[in-house]
Each structure stands twice: as C-alpha cells, then as structure tokens.
Amino acid sequence: MALLKRDFIPVSKQQNMKPLHYPDCIHLSERCGCDLLSISECKGESCSFCQSAAQQELSQREWLSILNTLGLEQQKKIAGKYYSGKMPWKSQQKKG
Known part of the structure; x- marks a missing residue:
C-alpha cells in the first residue's frame, strides 16, 4: 500500500477541517491538483503518472544506467534528436 499524504482543507467557516487523503505523489499541488497534468483534482493512486520521490529517483538512476551503457554512436544519435x-x-x- 502506498504512503498517503494527509491534508486538511476548510469545507466552510462553520465546519471543522475535513481530512483528505492523497497518494504520496511528487506532482501533487498545494491545491490538491496535479502539477504535471492539466487537471484540477488529483486522480489518486489510479493515475498513471502518480510517482513518489523514491520512484522518481529509481527511474532517474535507471535512465542514467541505460543511456550510459549504449555505444557512443547511439548516444550521439539520442543526444542530437532529443537534447x-x-x-x-x-x-x-559525475554528480551521482
């Protein structure tokens, strides 16, 4: 089970703060929307783009590993096309 962020937002001036549960996602905005997608409300764990900081770090390490194991010519092609x-x-x- 994924870790959850527990946020409290006011429902109205007369009511207490209402707890809302959201996934531990790096793209979750302060207004419980998504910083990555153009949607105003978090889709929760069902979102294909939901990613924790640990998952992002692992993905970054895998990306570095894969690209560095390619031959120099292939790396040059990728660099020219995308970077x-x-x-x-x-x-x-070198940083890591």
Whole structure:
C-alpha cells in the first residue's frame, strides 16, 4: 500500500477541517491538483503518472544506467534528436 499524504482543507467557516487523503505523489499541488497534468483534482493512486520521490529517483538512476551503457554512436544519435546534441546523462553520472 502506498504512503498517503494527509491534508486538511476548510469545507466552510462553520465546519471543522475535513481530512483528505492523497497518494504520496511528487506532482501533487498545494491545491490538491496535479502539477504535471492539466487537471484540477488529483486522480489518486489510479493515475498513471502518480510517482513518489523514491520512484522518481529509481527511474532517474535507471535512465542514467541505460543511456550510459549504449555505444557512443547511439548516444550521439539520442543526444542530437532529443537534447540538442548535449548528453545530460554524462554530467548526471559525475554528480551521482
């Protein structure tokens, strides 16, 4: 089961704060919307883009590993097509 963020938002001036449960997602905005998608309300764990910070870090490490294991020519093709000729995975590898 995924970790949940517990937020409280006011329902009205007469009522107490109402607890709302949202998934631990890096894209969850302060207004319980989505910073990644153009939607005003979080879809919860059913969202295909729901991603925790740990999942994002793992994905980033896998991305670096895969690109760095490719041959130099293949890396140059990818860099030219998607990164204006730059290879950001090389500088990321040195930082980590």
